[in-house]
Amino acid sequence: xxxxxxxxxxxxxxxxMLPVIGSELIVNLIxxxxxxxxxxxxxxxxxxxxxxxxxxxxxxxxxxxGPNRVGPWGLLQSTADMxxxxxxxxxxxxxxxxxxxxxxxxLIFIPAAMVYALFPFDDGVIFADVNIGxxxxxxxxxxxxxPFLMGGYASNSKYAMLGGMRTVAQMLSxxxxxxxALMGIVMITGSLKMSAIVEAQSEVWFIFLxxxxxxxxxxxxxxxxxxxxFNMVEGESEIIAGPFTEYTxxxxxxxxxxxxxxxxxxxxxxxxLFLGGWQGPDFLPTQLWFWIKxxxxxxxxxxxxxxxxxxxxxxxxxxxxxxxxxxxxxxxxLTGFGIYIFRWLL
Amino acid sequence: xEIVDIVPPELKNNVIVTSVDALFKxxxxxxxxxxxxxxxxxxxxxxxxxxxxxxLSRFGYEVFRSCPRQSDLLIVAGTxxxxxxxxxxxxxxxxxxxxxxxxxxxxxxxxxxxxxxxxVVTGLDQIMPVDVYLPGCPPRPEALIDxxxxxxxxxxxxxxxxxxxxxxxxxxxxxxxxxxxxx
Numbered sequence: 001x002x003x004x005x006x007x008x009x010x011x012x013x014x015x016x017m018l019p020v021i022g023s024e025l026i027v028n029l030i031x032x033x034x035x036x037x038x039x040x041x042x043x044x045x046x047x048x049x050x051x052x053x054x055x056x057x058x059x060x061x062x063x064x065x066g067p068n069r070v071g072p073w074g075l076l077q078s079t080a081d082m083x084x085x086x087x088x089x090x091x092x093x094x095x096x097x098x099x100x101x102x103x104x105x106x107l108i109f110i111p112a113a114m115v116y117a118l119f120p121f122d123d124g125v126i127f128a129d130v131n132i133g134x135x136x137x138x139x140x141x142x143x144x145x146x147p148f149l150m151g152g153y154a155s156n157s158k159y160a161m162l163g164g165m166r167t168v169a170q171m172l173s174x175x176x177x178x179x180x181a182l183m184g185i186v187m188i189t190g191s192l193k194m195s196a197i198v199e200a201q202s203e204v205w206f207i208f209l210x211x212x213x214x215x216x217x218x219x220x221x222x223x224x225x226x227x228x229x230f231n232m233v234e235g236e237s238e239i240i241a242g243p244f245t246e247y248t249x250x251x252x253x254x255x256x257x258x259x260x261x262x263x264x265x266x267x268x269x270x271x272x273l274f275l276g277g278w279q280g281p282d283f284l285p286t287q288l289w290f291w292i293k294x295x296x297x298x299x300x301x302x303x304x305x306x307x308x309x310x311x312x313x314x315x316x317x318x319x320x321x322x323x324x325x326x327x328x329x330x331x332x333x334l335t336g337f338g339i340y341i342f343r344w345l346l
Numbered sequence: 347x348e349i350v351d352i353v354p355p356e357l358k359n360n361v362i363v364t365s366v367d368a369l370f371k372x373x374x375x376x377x378x379x380x381x382x383x384x385x386x387x388x389x390x391x392x393x394x395x396x397x398x399x400x401x402l403s404r405f406g407y408e409v410f411r412s413c414p415r416q417s418d419l420l421i422v423a424g425t426x427x428x429x430x431x432x433x434x435x436x437x438x439x440x441x442x443x444x445x446x447x448x449x450x451x452x453x454x455x456x457x458x459x460x461x462x463x464x465x466v467v468t469g470l471d472q473i474m475p476v477d478v479y480l481p482g483c484p485p486r487p488e489a490l491i492d493x494x495x496x497x498x499x500x501x502x503x504x505x506x507x508x509x510x511x512x513x514x515x516x517x518x519x520x521x522x523x524x525x526x527x528x529x
Binding site (some may be wrong): 055059063064065066067068069070074076077079080081082083084086087088089090091114143159236240241245246247248250252 | 415444
């Protein structure tokens, strides 16, 4: 029933292993472990690729060249950065809440990596295709608020504390319009299952059925992942580096890793929910369509980020509560009417 | 401190650390993140160096971090007065090792036009170890890029910068002495 390249590869690997190992349970267990390793590799490499990509895109938008001396086309730039961050001195300041401070960069990485289990990468290729997929995804990704506040509180610094409180304010208030906007998709699909949402777009993508929801999602996804026009969390000119102020070397790099994992995951999420997921015309394999769309969306998010100046904190909050939330409710109402009229016409 | 120095002397003949050391040196030399701090007119040239005409980012040095905890290089750009030294020393001490300093502009080499003033520090090496001296009033952005490439050479080939170690150690002692007196 499924015919994606990744799915077929997984199936043939299973068939190869089955006669050697014998037990189907152990084969499934091994396949699960392989999937987990692949997902973690994907998250880790996305951070390496997107640090360079971000700097290149930023350079092109500002009419510069960007990194091009370290390795061919600057490809080894992020490797050099990682090597340097690994060897930096690990400063643990006095007066911090030690356990919270140490745990915060580790905990922030968990929700960022965990949401990858719920993305349909290809036909039949989804690590956990649960029937409340979208709900679970939003529930997991909203957990990333807490480590920011933990890090900000534990650092025992004014700027870190302010940054942590800003995170809570903006992420929690933008969660609501995002969820209400995505309700429109759930109403049309009739399911929260991620694979069902992709299959419902086989004829027409949800970006055409739900343009208002797409706009709301575009803005809220930027806020949720702290991308530049809304990166109040580390507003350099105001609060130094927000919750990351006291972190050095690899501890800070973990925050960075989570940020770029989030960037790819909002790209994938936009693709899955609005751009038809892995589906596309037949001349290219479905897997390729998925990555083309996801990377295009990542570039769009970077483009928005490097074009607009950073907004003010009160503007973000009033825009979220006074514009996006009513707009999302109107979208919900319109979708309801639309579905009713559509059924009546049939 | 170099990676080689961590090896105990009795193991020096048995343990080879040179390739890893070279790798880390390469990493450090190619990813110098400056602290975005400026004191006077030299900082305008520093900003220009990162902008589109000169483009410091080609070498991977454009990541101006606003937090000393995540930066490697302190570019002291502009006239340094005695009143500004305690905050500057504090910024320097907040940076994690290995850290580097560029004394940008004539003021930081010998006081420049303010050499006779009562309030200006005549020479940055009186208060902190300096890696690269960059003359000019102010130096052009190309000169700053050249200084950063000199620093890169210094990180990758410390033996090429002969004699500077003693100068740096002398400044380090002076810095420690000053902090002791401040406390």
